Amino acid sequence: MHIGVPREIKNHEYRVALTPSGARELVERGHTVVVEQGAGDGAGFADSAYKAAGAAIEPDVAVLWENAELILKVKEPQAEEVARLKPEHTLFTYLHLAAEQKLTQGLIDSGATCIAYETITAAQGGLPLLAPMSTVAGRMAVQAGAHSLEKAQGGAGVLLPGVPGVAPARVTVIGGGVVGENAARMALGLGAEVTVLDRSISRLETLDDRYQGRMKTVFSTADAVEEAARESDLVIGAVLVPGAAAPKLITREMLSLMKPGAVLVDVAIDQGGCFETSRPTTHAEPTYVVDGVVHYCVANMPGAVARTSTQALTNATQPFVVALANKGWRQALKDDTHFAAGLNVHAGLVTYAAVADAFGLAYRPTATLLD
Numbered sequence: 001m002h003i004g005v006p007r008e009i010k011n012h013e014y015r016v017a018l019t020p021s022g023a024r025e026l027v028e029r030g031h032t033v034v035v036e037q038g039a040g041d042g043a044g045f046a047d048s049a050y051k052a053a054g055a056a057i058e059p060d061v062a063v064l065w066e067n068a069e070l071i072l073k074v075k076e077p078q079a080e081e082v083a084r085l086k087p088e089h090t091l092f093t094y095l096h097l098a099a100e101q102k103l104t105q106g107l108i109d110s111g112a113t114c115i116a117y118e119t120i121t122a123a124q125g126g127l128p129l130l131a132p133m134s135t136v137a138g139r140m141a142v143q144a145g146a147h148s149l150e151k152a153q154g155g156a157g158v159l160l161p162g163v164p165g166v167a168p169a170r171v172t173v174i175g176g177g178v179v180g181e182n183a184a185r186m187a188l189g190l191g192a193e194v195t196v197l198d199r200s201i202s203r204l205e206t207l208d209d210r211y212q213g214r215m216k217t218v219f220s221t222a223d224a225v226e227e228a229a230r231e232s233d234l235v236i237g238a239v240l241v242p243g244a245a246a247p248k249l250i251t252r253e254m255l256s257l258m259k260p261g262a263v264l265v266d267v268a269i270d271q272g273g274c275f276e277t278s279r280p281t282t283h284a285e286p287t288y289v290v291d292g293v294v295h296y297c298v299a300n301m302p303g304a305v306a307r308t309s310t311q312a313l314t315n316a317t318q319p320f321v322v323a324l325a326n327k328g329w330r331q332a333l334k335d336d337t338h339f340a341a342g343l344n345v346h347a348g349l350v351t352y353a354a355v356a357d358a359f360g361l362a363y364r365p366t367a368t369l370l371d
């Protein structure tokens with residue numbers, strides 16, 4: 001199959017959809033891989049590394065799209081990319097269509113086959129192509145929080161692990177899923193005193209079991225959140241209610257209970273944020289202060305560590321890419337119902353119920369297209 005990997009053009013997006021080692025896997029299976037010149041630069045993968053892996057480098061993005069059957073990307077296609085999509089294309093990327101009516105219509109009009117990373121499921125539950133980015137964001141949240149606690153950043157001037165004779169900082173993580181567990185684990189590793197709040201008892205049981213009591217687990221109630229606000233030096237928001245905006249768990253009034261210079265890191269900001277005073281920020285200006293409390297609310301945290309994020313993402317996408325290249329989209333989805341959950345749009349039909357519902361469009365189940 002002829003596979004094209006364009007350079008990402010969304011503002012401040014440095015990841016790339018295929019690494020040189022991923023390209024090699026495909027070339028060794030007899031596929032043609034064409035990478036846009038400079039596509040890997042932001043993630044530290046030079047054109048020469050792709051060439052050494054057997055891929056071709058294409059300077060003209062129009063030629064790349066024109067010749068490719070399978071297009072691999074990271075972010076949703078931007079307007080000029082939607083304009084390049086044809087019915088012969090299979091597009092494999094993050095799409096997040098339920099929040100993007102114009103993009104959804106653009107993909108419908110293109111006639112292309114569009115498979116979204118984020119809706120692919122796994123036999124053991126969860127969303128395997130979202131999890132790697134949640135892992136990155138969770139681990140980064142502690143790094144960002146520790147930095148924000150420094151005096152020069154507006155923080156209280158507290159070192160997370162403390163030192164001998166000085167108690168460590170208190171870190172509360174609200175939401176103990178993929179982001180939350182990774183954040184809690186990093187904070188533990190740095191020597192902080194860590195509490196995780198969640199509404200799922202089974203999740204709290206898992207964490208208690210896994211960390212053998214080294215982190216406290218607390219059922220999440222308004223009281224528990226208020227106590228966390230009062231006692232913590234760093235609070236990390238990592239809740240997710242699938243299909244809904246994040247609940248506002250720390251209210252503006254609660255800020256007055258917090259220690260001066262305490263830090264809130266709202267990882268759930270991409271779902272609206274779980275603190276009332278959160279608003280999205282960028283890596284260029286990641287924090288702001290409200291009532292003496294530092295807020296870090298970057299909506300695309302993994303973008304700051306583009307190399308690690310690219311490797312983590314492509315490790316997870318690789319088996320699906322190989323299946324698409326070897327079998328074509330129809331057979332690949334037919335062989336794997338979890339992969340089939342990724343199909344969002346095909347030949348002008350919306351095949352993902354939540355997207356059809358969001359915009360009042362007709363829904364066509366994927367299974368009816370696979371025979």
Ligand SMILES: NC(=O)c1ccc[n+]([C@@H]2O[C@H](COP(=O)([O-])OP(=O)(O)OC[C@H]3O[C@@H](n4cnc5c(N)ncnc54)[C@H](O)[C@@H]3O)[C@@H](O)[C@H]2O)c1
Nearest residue numbers: 134137175177178179198199200220239240268299300301
């Ligand atoms: N900012 C970024 O760059 C970035 C990157 C990755 C993920 N995220 C976001 O981080 C959030 C968490 O993602 P995840 O992958 O960890 O999700 P997840 O589903 O693995 O975990 C969410 C957890 O929140 C818990 N929860 C729900 N309501 C709660 C409440 N009221 N109190 C306490 N816990 C509650 C759930 O029980 C679950 O355990 C999502 O909003 C996701 O979009 C942001």
